[in-house]
Amino acid sequence: MDEAKALTIAGSDSSAGAGVQADLKTFSALGVYGSTVLTCVTAQNTLGVYLVEPLEPRLVEMQYKAVLEDPGFDAVKTGLLPSKPIVELVVRELKKLDKPIVVDPVYIAGTGFKLSSEEAYETLVRGLIPIATVVTPNVNEASKITGIRVETVEDAEEAARRISSLGVELVVVKGGHLKGAPVDVILHRGRMLKLRGTRVEGSFHGAGCCFSAAIAAMLAKGLKPLEAVKEAKRFIETAIAHHHKVGSGIKPVNPMARLFMEAEKWSIVENVRQAIRLLEAEPKVSRLIPEVASNLVMALSYARSPSEVVGIPGRIVKVSGGVKAVMEPVYGASRHVARTVLTAMRFDPEVRAGMNIKMDERILETCIRLGFKVSGYDRRLEPPEVKAKEGLSTSWGAEQAIKAAGGTVPDVIYHRGDWGKEPMITVLGRDAIDVVHKVLKIVEALQREPFVE
Incomplete structure (x- = not known):
């Protein structure tokens, strides 16, 4: 034909x-x-x-x-x-x-x-x-x-x-x-x-x-x-x-946007796979997994919705001797971390990946000592119209933290929680491997001092 x-x-x-x-x-x-x-x-x-x-x-x-x-x-x-x-x-x-x-x-x-x-x-x-x-x-x-x-x-x-x-x-x-x-x-x-x-x-x-x-x-x-x-x-x-x-x-x-997006899709999935292998190879990462578990995500360069962000269905959980991704990475498997990354991309399109980890003051202080740029927001100040709609909280919070940092996307965004909401840190980076390298630096720094679960 x-x-x-x-x-x-x-x-x-x-x-x-x-x-x-x-x-x-x-x-x-x-x-x-x-x-x-x-x-x-x-x-x-x-x-x-x-x-x-x-x-x-x-x-x-x-x-x-x-x-x-x-x-x-x-x-x-x-x-x-x-x-x-x-x-x-x-x-x-x-x-x-x-x-x-x-x-x-x-x-x-x-x-x-x-x-x-x-x-x-x-x-x-x-x-x-x-x-x-x-x-x-x-x-x-x-x-x-x-x-x-x-x-x-x-x-x-x-x-x-x-x-x-x-x-x-x-x-x-x-x-x-x-x-x-x-x-x-x-x-x-x-x-x-x-x-x-x-x-x-x-x-x-x-x-x-x-x-x-x-x-x-x-x-x-x-x-x-x-x-x-x-x-x-x-x-x-x-x-x-x-x-x-x-x-x-x-x-x-x-x-050419659709072609670029199709060509990019599989390379992003592979980037997240490689990053997961790095996490699973370090047992002490389990210390950073929050009660709600973690997710590691990476967005297409043209992403506008969570469906264009790769994440882990079932998230990353603690197992005996370390951490494990419950399933293989796929598109649309994250809402909260994905929305944080999508918000960050509005300010800096080069920041396309993130992972949520446990928030406590010792971990936050370690991030600061490592030289990471850190910014936070107060979930108690969240407007009622944001609270009323599922999925808006993390976008709103990320925007507040970025604006508090002068419009520059930080390495770390944190909040200290609210009624029924677990405190959380989100580590951001250029890609999933970059994010995991930052997480591993936090793990390594914490090993040098006492850590209470």
Whole structure:
């Protein structure tokens, strides 16, 4: 069976956050071979767009015909089409196709720079949208196309109807800029649907390009338009949530995030396994195991929930002659320690692992003598709304301790307990092995002085 292939007809982004660069990353991440037809070269970065230079239509045409001849494509998407002659060329050529066409009607950059001429955009609306399978305007583009101001879901529904009347099979009015919760409005062959999303705080570069490219990739793989849009929605939410943290301006989305996370998963499990072996090889670690037992966790670099943190089901318990992990490490096996680590990662993404150990004053003093950075919080000050919801206590406490340390994540976070709550120390580090090395240092230091169980 031939490999699925997709084509992007769009501009080049020198910062690689959008345009054909983002499209190719998206195609690759979704297992689709990508080809390109460049329409223009832009000078831009995360701070803004400085120049858009359209290519000669003849060069655009020759690129397209070359790719059409070989290797070919199963679906095509269009992005930035900066001039009327280029739009007319693209319409003329794509009209000859019997393949899915995705139109991302790019008009203005997120920084406000006008990317396409007025006459080019009018030609796109009159000529390209009517032959599209899917068109993916954001609220600003939907407003430009329809002439109505799109601010609410109801406005988006009306815009979708008007765009659909141009002849396109499926319209997605993207709701990232709508007031309130982000809701994508879909009109597919007369049926109106809403896809609700999760808002990620901030502004992001390349989301529209990656979303439309993901739809094209799914269509190339044989999905129907509505299913392709739903899959692309899931894909882009991950790319936004795990955006790149580069540049001084608008952050680029990360279309490779899912691949990185999959590749990283097994290496983290192995790191925790190795760390457990180190713990089990030192019998005196049992002195540090609290009444509720211990857990050792490590998070994916992109982790946002406990399901993306490796832990030990059943925890680490005392046994005759030492300690033992009850089961093999898996994802989602910790709540409390995992939430402490997830909170620490918000302040320092390099701190991705932790282990809870017994809290008493002698152990705490030993941590300080070893030169560990130590910070604590008072569980008695926990707000009622935090106490009322399971799982919030450790996140709240970790944040208090980190803020008390000046915003720097300490090596050790502790609390002295509360009514019905055991006092606890959590040792933090870059990975599980780093955490265990710190725990073993504590054990070694305690061996040099009397210790009372």
